[in-house]
Amino acid sequence: MGRWEPDARGRLARAALTLYAEQGFEQTTVAEIAARAGLTERTFFRHFTDKREALFDGSEQLPGHLARAVEQAPPDASPLDAVTAALDAMAALVQQNPERARLRNTVVATRAELRERELIKLAETAAAVAGALRARGVPEPAASLAAETGVAVFRVSVARWLAGPGQPDLAGVLHEALASLRDVLATRTRA
Amino acid sequence: MGRWEPDARGRLARAALTLYAEQGFEQTTVAEIAARAGLTERTFFRHFTDKREALFDGSEQLPGHLARAVEQAPPDASPLDAVTAALDAMAALVQQNPERARLRNTVVATRAELRERELIKLAETAAAVAGALRARGVPEPAASLAAETGVAVFRVSVARWLAGPGQPDLAGVLHEALASLRDVLATRTRA
Numbered sequence: 001m002g003r004w005e006p007d008a009r010g011r012l013a014r015a016a017l018t019l020y021a022e023q024g025f026e027q028t029t030v031a032e033i034a035a036r037a038g039l040t041e042r043t044f045f046r047h048f049t050d051k052r053e054a055l056f057d058g059s060e061q062l063p064g065h066l067a068r069a070v071e072q073a074p075p076d077a078s079p080l081d082a083v084t085a086a087l088d089a090m091a092a093l094v095q096q097n098p099e100r101a102r103l104r105n106t107v108v109a110t111r112a113e114l115r116e117r118e119l120i121k122l123a124e125t126a127a128a129v130a131g132a133l134r135a136r137g138v139p140e141p142a143a144s145l146a147a148e149t150g151v152a153v154f155r156v157s158v159a160r161w162l163a164g165p166g167q168p169d170l171a172g173v174l175h176e177a178l179a180s181l182r183d184v185l186a187t188r189t190r191a
Numbered sequence: 192m193g194r195w196e197p198d199a200r201g202r203l204a205r206a207a208l209t210l211y212a213e214q215g216f217e218q219t220t221v222a223e224i225a226a227r228a229g230l231t232e233r234t235f236f237r238h239f240t241d242k243r244e245a246l247f248d249g250s251e252q253l254p255g256h257l258a259r260a261v262e263q264a265p266p267d268a269s270p271l272d273a274v275t276a277a278l279d280a281m282a283a284l285v286q287q288n289p290e291r292a293r294l295r296n297t298v299v300a301t302r303a304e305l306r307e308r309e310l311i312k313l314a315e316t317a318a319a320v321a322g323a324l325r326a327r328g329v330p331e332p333a334a335s336l337a338a339e340t341g342v343a344v345f346r347v348s349v350a351r352w353l354a355g356p357g358q359p360d361l362a363g364v365l366h367e368a369l370a371s372l373r374d375v376l377a378t379r380t381r382a
Contacts, residue, residue: 079375116307119314123306144347145372152339156332181336182376184270185369 011037013057063128070132083150202228204248254319261323274341
């Protein structure tokens with residue numbers, strides 16, 4: 001116990017996701033996850049507070065990662081450009097492992113408590129992006145609206161991308177969705 | 192026990208909100224809520240499964256209410272017009288009792304489990320609005336994007352409206368936010 005295990009956290013997260021997808025989130029015990037990863041329950045609880053957190057491993061880096069993408073956008077980039085840079089950064093993360101994204105999405109959809117956890121993580125991400133936009137001089141409410149809309153575009157796009165195996169890459173789906181949203185908002189038939 | 196109590200549900204929900212705001216959500220017991228409402232714990236559990244649900248009383252009607260607003264928009268209304276009609280319907284509900292909205296918002300902000308519950312209720316509302324848009328012939332992803340964006344605009348607007356006591360009515364804040372979002376999405380400085 002307590003000895004160093006190479007990539008213990010990653011092994012536990014992968015074992016958890018596999019077991020949740022195979023036999024259900026509720027039916028899976030921490031003991032099974034640890035056994036599948038070749039580790040102990042004690043090691044599991046050194047890395048994760050509960051089974052939910054093992055499912056969302058990595059998402060704690062999302063707010064900072066996207067805020068940096070906004071910070072690093074060129075000085076003359078519009079708020080939309082900056083949000084698009086953040087969405088591209090998010091897409092690149094997801095596309096590092098599309099199978100993991102697909103499995104996680106399937107598991108999250110099965111339980112309200114998991115959908116809730118995902119939504120609050122996305123809300124935290126939107127808040128971080130809004131803060132980075134304000135730091136670029138974007139006023140409110142434009143900063144929060146651009147950030148929240150960006151996250152909404154991301155959610156809708158990931159769902160489409162996962163649902164359609166013939167889809168282009170996620171970044172392409174995101175850009176299509178942004179264009180579609182701009183059309184929707186530009187088309188106002190009544191005064 | 193078991194006798195009919197006039198507006199028991201409403202009395203319990205109001206007592207719960209008052210106590211959560213006065214002494215904290217976690218610190219409030221169902222026994223205290225029932226006593227404040229002049230009812231029994233048993234009556235509380237006939238109406239609500241738990242303390243969280245008492246806080247969100249009424250929100251179960253939101254998805255259907257907004258979907259109807261979309262359905263009832265004129266046949267020639269654009270998707271944005273239909274979503275604006277849904278947002279106006281939502282604003283009218285909130286403005287029936289601004290003090291309740293303010294208190295609820297304050298309580299929700301105190302605990303992650305309450306923010307999560309609120310987010311999933313808003314996600315359900317967005318899904319209902321998207322379904323009503325599809326029924327009007329709006330294709331995907333435009334339907335989901337318009338609905339999700341509408342909910343994002345609503346969240347940002349309510350926060351602004353509650354934060355600024357000198358704000359105009361919520362519908363006015365919503366329309367300003369929609370205009371601001373259209374500006375943000377229209378301004379793209381880079382190719």
